[in-house]
Amino acid sequence: MTASRRLGWNSLLLGSLLAVSPVRADELAGPRYQIQGFAAQGLIGSTNNRFFGDSRNGVSTEFTEAGLHGTWQALDAVRLSGQILYRRAGESDRDGLRVDYAQADWQFYQTDVSQLGLKFGKVKLPYGLYNETRDVPFTRSGILLPQSVYVDNSRDLLLAAPGAFLHGASVQEYGAFDFLLGWVRPNFDSPSVDYSFLGNTRPGKLEGKGALGARLRWDLPTDTTLMLTYANARAEYAPGSSDTLAAGKVQFRNILFTAQQRLDTVTLTAEYGEPRFDTAGFGPFLPNSHRVIQAGYLQGEWRFLPAWELMLRHDVFYRDKHDKDGRLFAAATGLPAHSMFARDTTLGLRWDTTPNLMLRAEFHHVDGTGWLPGPDNPVFLSREQRWNMWLLQAAYRF
Amino acid sequence: MAQAYFFFWRLVLLTCLLSPLTASAGIIVNPDVEGHSISITSLRNIYTLRQTLWPNHQPIVVFVLPDDHPAHVAFAKEKLGLYPYRLRQTWDRMSFSGMASAPIQVKDENEMRARVRATPGAIGYTSKDMVYDGIKTLRLE
Numbered sequence: 001m002t003a004s005r006r007l008g009w010n011s012l013l014l015g016s017l018l019a020v021s022p023v024r025a026d027e028l029a030g031p032r033y034q035i036q037g038f039a040a041q042g043l044i045g046s047t048n049n050r051f052f053g054d055s056r057n058g059v060s061t062e063f064t065e066a067g068l069h070g071t072w073q074a075l076d077a078v079r080l081s082g083q084i085l086y087r088r089a090g091e092s093d094r095d096g097l098r099v100d101y102a103q104a105d106w107q108f109y110q111t112d113v114s115q116l117g118l119k120f121g122k123v124k125l126p127y128g129l130y131n132e133t134r135d136v137p138f139t140r141s142g143i144l145l146p147q148s149v150y151v152d153n154s155r156d157l158l159l160a161a162p163g164a165f166l167h168g169a170s171v172q173e174y175g176a177f178d179f180l181l182g183w184v185r186p187n188f189d190s191p192s193v194d195y196s197f198l199g200n201t202r203p204g205k206l207e208g209k210g211a212l213g214a215r216l217r218w219d220l221p222t223d224t225t226l227m228l229t230y231a232n233a234r235a236e237y238a239p240g241s242s243d244t245l246a247a248g249k250v251q252f253r254n255i256l257f258t259a260q261q262r263l264d265t266v267t268l269t270a271e272y273g274e275p276r277f278d279t280a281g282f283g284p285f286l287p288n289s290h291r292v293i294q295a296g297y298l299q300g301e302w303r304f305l306p307a308w309e310l311m312l313r314h315d316v317f318y319r320d321k322h323d324k325d326g327r328l329f330a331a332a333t334g335l336p337a338h339s340m341f342a343r344d345t346t347l348g349l350r351w352d353t354t355p356n357l358m359l360r361a362e363f364h365h366v367d368g369t370g371w372l373p374g375p376d377n378p379v380f381l382s383r384e385q386r387w388n389m390w391l392l393q394a395a396y397r398f
Numbered sequence: 399m400a401q402a403y404f405f406f407w408r409l410v411l412l413t414c415l416l417s418p419l420t421a422s423a424g425i426i427v428n429p430d431v432e433g434h435s436i437s438i439t440s441l442r443n444i445y446t447l448r449q450t451l452w453p454n455h456q457p458i459v460v461f462v463l464p465d466d467h468p469a470h471v472a473f474a475k476e477k478l479g480l481y482p483y484r485l486r487q488t489w490d491r492m493s494f495s496g497m498a499s500a501p502i503q504v505k506d507e508n509e510m511r512a513r514v515r516a517t518p519g520a521i522g523y524t525s526k527d528m529v530y531d532g533i534k535t536l537r538l539e
Contacts, residue, residue, distance in 0.1 A: 079496070103496055133490065133491055167497075171448050265481065352483070355466055
């Protein structure tokens with residue numbers, strides 16, 4: 001029981017509960033830990049607007065991702081895992097090295113067909129297909145994930161947060177079921193989240209008050225995956241000195257639908273959600289609002305050779321379902337209407353050069369600036385509606 | 399392009415079938431694993447990390463060959479009905495999110511046999527459906 005002693009305050013709880021677990025403590029063999037990692041560098045060029053650095057006037061090299069992931073099976077029923085991440089994404093992400101997540105997963109019930117567990121710590125948030133591994137280039141469908149659903153603008157909110165999730169899985173004749181249900185305290189305090197929720201960076205601080213998250217996943221025997229994700233997060237604003245905003249509240253709710261069909265070498269994916277977003281109590285400079293966002297994409301991936309994959313995606317994002325073309329917004333604020341939507345058509349190519357090295361190329365044609373990263377494009381009026389972007393990425397894993 | 403793709407896989411499979419030493423890929427386990435056969439569903443659940451315990455609650459230790467090893471390609475396609483890249487996607491999704499450990503990768507079939515022989519609860523595969531000392535071969539039902 002030396003392992004549980006290292007867990008400190010948890011040891012008593014875990015020790016006593018493990019006694020009732022059906023897993024026998026003396027039977028685990030094989031290595032108890034695993035370490036893996038990756039490093040990726042991107043090159044980005046664009047017309048009219050900037051993305052992750054100054055990609056408009058030259059080639060931006062400011063998209064770097066590297067991670068070190070470790071898992072330790074401390075006890076038969078307890079797995080500790082975490083990831084250290086380095087990320088640079090132009091002006092939008094300059095935080096460098098950080099702890100991505102660090103969690104303990106206690107599987108208190110296990111049989112050969114079912115599991116039930118509790119994970120806690122700084123946990124990865126379940127959100128759609130890709131969120132939990134969104135910074136691992138190999139697990140994404142492109143160099144960039146569909147920005148409508150996986151907005152890099154508010155990624156801090158979706159990444160990982162202190163809290164706990166109950167999770168379970170069961171394999172049945174009609175497919176495999178997974179669920180996650182939990183409570184976390186999400187991180188609202190970042191410049192890009194300020195941009196997307198409060199329209200600009202603000203002197204005060206948005207503090208996450210608590211969020212409820214749930215995901216149901218069903219993998220059918222027909223190679224189909226169906227998924228529902230629910231998220232409900234609240235935050236309160238603490239005004240800074242000489243702040244024009246009062247102590248307001250924001251709330252974010254969403255149900256995200258996911259469907260994926262795998263047909264031999266083709267994978268078809270669709271995800272769709274209508275996030276609801278409310279602000280109240282910020283005073284005259286940020287009127288109360290209730291907006292329904294519309295976000296979704298259709299994506300096809302084709303492995304036409306064992307190491308080569310082609311990807312085509314159409315991704316749409318409307319900041320206000322009832323003002324899709326932004327005309328009402330433009331009339332009310334005098335700001336460009338194209339900041340209220342974005343339609344992105346993406347063509348991507350992936351080459352798994354060796355099992356350790358992946359090269360990717362991607363082209364985006366975008367109509368609208370709905371998810372254009374604010375920190376990279378600080379001057380609102382110089383943003384342009386139509387823009388193109390190409391990206392190259394080399395990713396290495398070990 | 400699609401034709402070239404299928405041609406490649408056929409070539410791989412054909413190579414495995416024509417090689418004088420190979421019959422069809424065999425599923426091997428440590429002798430302490432109970433039973434003499436395994437269902438296709440169970441095998442697929444084990445290799446997609448959904449089943450982590452043997453029916454007697456002994457933890458399963460999964461071994462694999464590199465993604466581009468011919469025996470791995472044949473095993474994935476013939477026994478699991480999955481392309482190696484789909485298996486890798488599943489392992490990456492499960493392991494990087496902290497939900498499961500990825501299978502342990504060995505460099506060749508000699509190491510595969512040695513590790514399966516030495517590791518309680520281990521499962522692996524070889525290109526030859528043969529009997530080896532100190533390893534149990536499972537029949538696929």
